[in-house]
Amino acid sequence: xxxxxxxxxxxxxxxxxxxxxxxxxxxxxxxxxxxxxxxxxxxxxxxxxxxxxxxxxxxxxxxxxxxxxxxxxxxxxxxxxxxxxxxxxxxxx
Amino acid sequence: xxxxxxxxxxxxxxxxxxxxxxxxxxxxxxxxxxxxxxxxxxxxxxxxxxxxxxxxxxxxxxxxxxxxxxxxxxxxxxxxxxxxxxxxxxxxxxxxxxxxxxxxxxxxxxxxxxxxxxxxxxxxxxxxxxxxxxxxxxxxxxxxxxxxxxxxxxxxxxxxxxxxxxxxxxxxxxxxxxxxxxxxxxxxxxxxxxxxxxxxxxxxxxxxxxxxxxxxxxxxxxxxxxxxxxxxxxxxxxxxxxxxxxxxxxxxxxxxxxxxxxxxxxxxxxxxxxxxxxxxxxxxxxxxxxxxxxxxxxxxxxxxxxxxxxxxxxxxxxxxxxxxxxxxxxxxxxxxxxxxxxxxxxxxxxxxxxxxxxxxxxxxxxxxxxxxxxxxxxxxxxxxxxxxxxxxxxxxxxxxxxxxxxxxxxxxxxxxxxxxxxxxxxxxxxxxxxxxxxxxxxxxxxxxxxxxxxxxxxxxxxxxxxxxxxxxxxxxxxxxxxxxxxxxxxxxxxxxxxxxxxxxxxxxxxxxxxxxxxxxxxxxxxxxxxxxxxxxxxxxxxxxxxxxxxxxxxxxxxxxxxxxxxxxxxxxxxxxxxxxxxxxxxxxxxxxxxxxxxxxxxxxxxxxxxxxxxxxxxxxxxxxxxxxxxxxxxxxxxxxxxxxxxxxxxxxxxxxxxxxxxxxxxxxxxx
Numbered sequence: 001x002x003x004x005x006x007x008x009x010x011x012x013x014x015x016x017x018x019x020x021x022x023x024x025x026x027x028x029x030x031x032x033x034x035x036x037x038x039x040x041x042x043x044x045x046x047x048x049x050x051x052x053x054x055x056x057x058x059x060x061x062x063x064x065x066x067x068x069x070x071x072x073x074x075x076x077x078x079x080x081x082x083x084x085x086x087x088x089x090x091x092x093x
Numbered sequence: 094x095x096x097x098x099x100x101x102x103x104x105x106x107x108x109x110x111x112x113x114x115x116x117x118x119x120x121x122x123x124x125x126x127x128x129x130x131x132x133x134x135x136x137x138x139x140x141x142x143x144x145x146x147x148x149x150x151x152x153x154x155x156x157x158x159x160x161x162x163x164x165x166x167x168x169x170x171x172x173x174x175x176x177x178x179x180x181x182x183x184x185x186x187x188x189x190x191x192x193x194x195x196x197x198x199x200x201x202x203x204x205x206x207x208x209x210x211x212x213x214x215x216x217x218x219x220x221x222x223x224x225x226x227x228x229x230x231x232x233x234x235x236x237x238x239x240x241x242x243x244x245x246x247x248x249x250x251x252x253x254x255x256x257x258x259x260x261x262x263x264x265x266x267x268x269x270x271x272x273x274x275x276x277x278x279x280x281x282x283x284x285x286x287x288x289x290x291x292x293x294x295x296x297x298x299x300x301x302x303x304x305x306x307x308x309x310x311x312x313x314x315x316x317x318x319x320x321x322x323x324x325x326x327x328x329x330x331x332x333x334x335x336x337x338x339x340x341x342x343x344x345x346x347x348x349x350x351x352x353x354x355x356x357x358x359x360x361x362x363x364x365x366x367x368x369x370x371x372x373x374x375x376x377x378x379x380x381x382x383x384x385x386x387x388x389x390x391x392x393x394x395x396x397x398x399x400x401x402x403x404x405x406x407x408x409x410x411x412x413x414x415x416x417x418x419x420x421x422x423x424x425x426x427x428x429x430x431x432x433x434x435x436x437x438x439x440x441x442x443x444x445x446x447x448x449x450x451x452x453x454x455x456x457x458x459x460x461x462x463x464x465x466x467x468x469x470x471x472x473x474x475x476x477x478x479x480x481x482x483x484x485x486x487x488x489x490x491x492x493x494x495x496x497x498x499x500x501x502x503x504x505x506x507x508x509x510x511x512x513x514x515x516x517x518x519x520x521x522x523x524x525x526x527x528x529x530x531x532x533x534x535x536x537x538x539x540x541x542x543x544x545x546x547x548x549x550x551x552x553x554x555x556x557x558x559x560x561x562x563x564x565x566x567x568x569x570x571x572x573x574x575x576x577x578x579x580x581x582x583x584x585x586x587x588x589x590x591x592x593x594x595x596x597x598x599x600x601x602x603x604x605x606x607x608x609x610x611x612x613x614x615x616x617x618x619x620x621x622x623x624x625x626x627x628x629x630x631x632x633x634x635x636x637x638x639x640x641x642x643x644x645x646x647x648x649x650x651x652x653x654x655x656x657x658x659x660x661x662x663x664x665x666x667x668x669x670x671x672x673x674x675x676x677x678x679x680x681x682x683x684x685x686x687x688x689x690x691x692x693x694x695x696x697x698x699x700x701x702x703x704x705x706x707x708x709x710x711x712x713x714x715x716x717x718x719x720x721x722x723x724x725x726x727x728x729x730x731x732x733x734x735x736x737x738x739x740x741x742x743x744x745x746x747x748x749x750x751x752x753x754x755x756x757x758x759x760x761x762x763x764x
Contacts, residue, residue, distance in 0.1 A: 001358070002351035003281075003344070009589060014484045016384065017591050018377070026358045027367060030199040034354050035589065037203070040170070041346060044589075073588040081344060 001026075003081075005034055006043060009074060010082040035072055043078035046070050107148070107155030108267050109184065113177060113208065114192035115201055116163030119220040121145075123192060123250040124160040127260070137162075137176050154264055159186065167207040169318050181211060182302045188263045192218045195225040195232050195247070198365055199357060205241070206353040209275045211307055214266050215243045218259050223249040229368035237364035242275040278356035280313075281348045287338060288313055294335050298326045313345045376474075376594045383475065384592070389482030396475075397562060400466050401543075401555040408459035409547050415455035416695035423447055436638070441630060444685055449626025452684035452696055453677050454618050459543050461611055463536055467505075468606035472598040481590050499526055500569075503533030507721050511728040525576050527732050528742045531721035532569040532749075534562055537676035541716050544680060548701045549709040557710070565717045568749060617675070625678050629671060629685050640686060659715065659754035660708035660762075669715055675722050707761035714757040718750035 005024055009015060021031035038044040114120040124132070128147025137144040145160040161180060162173035169175045181189065189212045193201035198219075208215055217237070225232055238245035244262050248255025265271050280288065292309040299308045300322055311319040312335065320339075324332050339345075382388050424447045431439045470476050499513030510530040514523045534542075542561055546554035632645040640646060648670070649656075649663025656666040664686045672679040680696070687699040704712070720726070720743050730739040 001355040002347045004351075006347070014481065015589050016481060017589060018380070020589065026354075027199060027361060027365075029197065029367075030354070030358060030361060032591070033200045033203065033357075037350055037354070041350065043347075070591045071588055072591075081347070 002034060002038060005031075006038065006074075006078060007082055009044075010079065038078070039072065042075060043081060044072045045075050046072055107157050108188060108263070109159070109186040110156045110263055111159045111161050111181065111184075111186040111189045112192055113161045113181070113189055113204065114163065115165055115194070115204060118163075118192050118194045118201065119250045120160060120163065120192045123218065123220065123248075123256065123259075124158060126250060126253060126256050127156070128158055142172055142176055149260065151260065154260070156260070156263065159184075164204065166203055167211065168314070168316065175318075181208075185213070185302070187267050188214045188216060190216050190218050190259070190263065192220050194221045195219045196221055196228055196230055198232065199361060202357045202360055203353060206278050206356055209241070209243065210277055210310070211304070214273065215275070216259070216262050216266055217241065217243060217245045218255075219245055219247045220250050222247045222255070223252060231366040233364045237360060240276060240360050240363040243273055244271050276356070278353045280345075280352040284313065284342065284345050284348045287342050287345065291335060291338060294331055294338075295323055295327060298328075298331070299323060300326050310349065312339060313342065314349050315339070315343070315346050376592075379595055380478065380592065383478040384481055386482070389478065393479050393482055394559070394563070396470070396479075398555060398559050400463070401558045403466070404459055404462050404543050405547055405554050405558075408462045409543065411458035412455050412544070413695065413697060415458070416452065416697065420447060420451050420455060421695055423451065437634070440634060440638075441627065444688060445626050445630025446623065448684045448688060449629060449681040450618055450623040453622050453681055454615070456540050456544070456677070456680075457611060457614065459540060460536065460614055461607055463539065464607045464610040465603060468603040469598050471606075472602050474593045474595045477590060477592050481592065500530060500533055503530050503535060505536060507531050507533065507535050507725040508728045511725060511732050514732060524733060524738060525573065527729055528576060528738070528745065529569050529573055531725055531729075531742070531746055532565055532572065532718065534565050534717055535676065537722075538716055540677055541672075541679060542713055544697070545700075545709055545713055548697050549704070549706040557713075561713055561717050564714070568718060568753070572745070572749070621675060622677065622681055625671070625674055626681050626685065629678075629682050633685055645686075655751070658758070659711040659751075660705065660758040661712060661715075661754070662703075665704070665708070665712055669712070669719060672716065673720060673723060675724075676716070679716065707758050710761045711754040711758035715750045715754040718746060718753045720746045720750070 001024065005020065008020060008023055017028055017031055017035070021028045024031065024034075026034070035044060039046055112120050112124055124145060124147065127149045131150075132145060132147030135144050136142065142162050147158050147160075149156040149158060159180065161177040164171070164174045164177045167174060167178045167181075169178060180186075189208060191205050191208055193205065205215075205217060219232065219234055219237070222232070232247070234245045234247040244266060246255055246259045246262050248259060250256065262271065266273070279285070288309055291312055292305060295309060295312070296305060299305045303319065303322065308319050308323060312323060323335070327335065382392055385392075424443050427447060428439060428443045431442060467476075470479070499510050503510030507530055510533060511527050514526045514530070539558075539562075542558050546557045550557045629645065632648075633640050633643045635644055637643075645667050646663060649667040652666045652670075653663050656662060661669075664683070667686065668679040668682040671682040683700065684696050687696055687703070700709075721729075726739060726743060729742055730736065733739055733742075
């Protein structure tokens with residue numbers, strides 16, 4: 001199931017938790033738990049939203065335009081774990 | 094490395110019961126309820142982690158309870174997990190109670206999935222049933238028990254509900270009165286064969302207290318402790334075989350963990366019903382539009398247009414009023430007051446400070462509208478959707494996905510956009526994003542657009558502003574595709590966004606953000622812009638006291654042939670050059686050069702008589718694409734670590750802006 005999730009993430013480029021939960025047929029809380037697991041295993045990394053810490057010297061003040069909510073990115077290990085161009089053609093969990 | 098960490102228990106006969114669970118699931122509350130004053134608090138041997146043991150006595154039943162540290166799994170990632178796993182393996186308690194939060198079973202069942210294959214007698218204490226009910230979550234304990242194959246006791250420890258039933262279940266389970274047929278998580282077929290192969294290889298060589306089946310699974314998961322123990326006990330040639338298998342199946346960890354999540358998914362589908370009303374439904378309904386690949390981009394473009402319309406209809410008249418009523422009136426008043434002072438003092442204060450820094454201050458209403466709209470959109474939860482749809486749009490154009498996040502920050506200011514590229518691991522992708530970031534129109538550039546557009550384009554001003562932003566995005570995309578061919582060949586990137594629920598905006602939050610950002614702008618106007626006003630005034634006055642013969646005029650005239658291709662005279666070229674300090678500075682320069690403080694109609698009136706719409710359009714196009722301010726250039730140097738790439742970026746932007754200005758001017762003259 002995590003392999004399927006990784007493939008979908010790599011295939012979509014950019015996804016929302018809601019989309020992914022629907023496509024893997026799990027609830028959104030379970031999807032979030034799976035993302036956290038993938039992060040623990042080193043396949044994903046949570047990045048801070050907004051520009052926290054970089055506002056010093058910013059001429060226009062705050063710029064946290066992304067709002068709340070985390071953003072997860074595929075790490076190098078995550079990218080390597082999904083064969084290039086093989087999205088959707090991988091194993092069955 | 095783990096150690097034996099069995100807690101000392103009283104010599105009295107009874108059942109040993111371990112309480113396991115994640116932090117904050119009410120495990121300690123349950124432990125305190127069961128043991129009362131009969132508890133002992135110390136440390137686990139050799140650790141600084143607190144150890145709590147205690148005794149429960151009732152109707153001849155004696156339970157020796159051990160409160161294990163809060164853990165998320167049995168993978169030895171933390172001292173707490175080492176202690177809990179070692180205790181369960183070495184002491185083998187009679188019964189293990191897995192305390193879970195009924196309102197968050199998706200996260201809590203992972204530990205249960207790990208405990209089930211390891212523990213002989215397991216009871217799931219489903220705590221916080223009251224919290225789940227408050228959140229509208231329905232959990233069926235009987236269904237869950239049937240699916241898990243182990244007893245499940247619903248309870249609310251904080252309300253002392255279900256505790257007696259838990260004790261009774263523990264006693265009955267220990268007496269063998271409750272049948273247990275645990276449902277075990279499964280792994281992928283091919284990995285199942287690998288697991289069997291590993292098990293046969295390590296058979297008879299796994300040290301105590303590790304069960305062989307479990308040890309084989311942990312080997313497959315890459316568990317460092319088990320790998321070390323097994324490699325110590327296996328003959329070298331057998332270990333080589335095991336090692337080869339493990340190397341060939343490094344991805345098995347995903348299969349094992351994935352099997353657990355599939356198992357959790359089955360349990361949740363069987364026993365849990367979550368609410369789908371109110372806020373969630375509203376969010377889903379709105380997101381059908383807001384995150385639609387085409388509709389979402391159209392909505393974003395519409396919102397952007399609305400922001401411009403609002404700025405022009407509300408902000409621009411206020412700015413003009415301030416310009417006339419404050420800058421001009423103040424300029425006249427101060428000029429009269431300083432009539433006896435030397436000419437240069439009057440020039441410095443009236444033309445330099447009031448005409449420059451004072452004029453920039455009149456833009457506060459426009460910026461306040463920008464800040465308020467940005468804060469409102471962020472507070473209701475829309476901004477994350479805007480980022481999401483724009484990223485999809487940029488993907489279509491072949492741009493790097495991860496790049497969008499920092500690029501989006503550029504709408505506030507280009508400096509954090511450049512700094513924000515740190516989230517991109519690939520150096521080549523970072524470099525591309527850094528080079529593109531200054532093409533995102535920052536709020537300061539938008540201030541210049543908002544000032545110019547209504548002066549020259551009347552009712553079409555919102556459309557022109559909208560087109561300038563859209564045009565910048567197109568240039569960014571084209572430049573991205575072009576550079577990507579050379580810089581980013583064949584790279585893939587992906588990310589997932591958690592979109593927050595939409596909710597009602599909070600006036601205080603928005604007010605605070607507007608206040609904070611406005612205060613930052615005022616601070617800047619009182620420092621950097623004030624200094625720049627004085628410098629520009631000095632350069633426009635020295636050496637003979639006349640603008641036409643000033644140093645600034647000399648610089649501008651040297652570049653006049655370049656400006657002529659774009660329909661810009663030397664004053665406009667100097668204004669563009671001064672924007673290298675900060676983008677708003679171009680307005681300061683124009684304020685000084687056109688004598689805004691002395692003109693009854695303010696800078697707007699002076700400009701509209703000196704420039705044609707074609708020249709104004711060219712000026713705006715150049716302003717949008719021009720070399721960024723020094724702060725951004727410094728950030729580019731810092732983040733690329735290379736003067737060469739910084740110079741390339743600056744050169745690229747200078748060329749793009751010049752080409753854009755010439756094309757815009759020549760095309761506009763045709764109409």
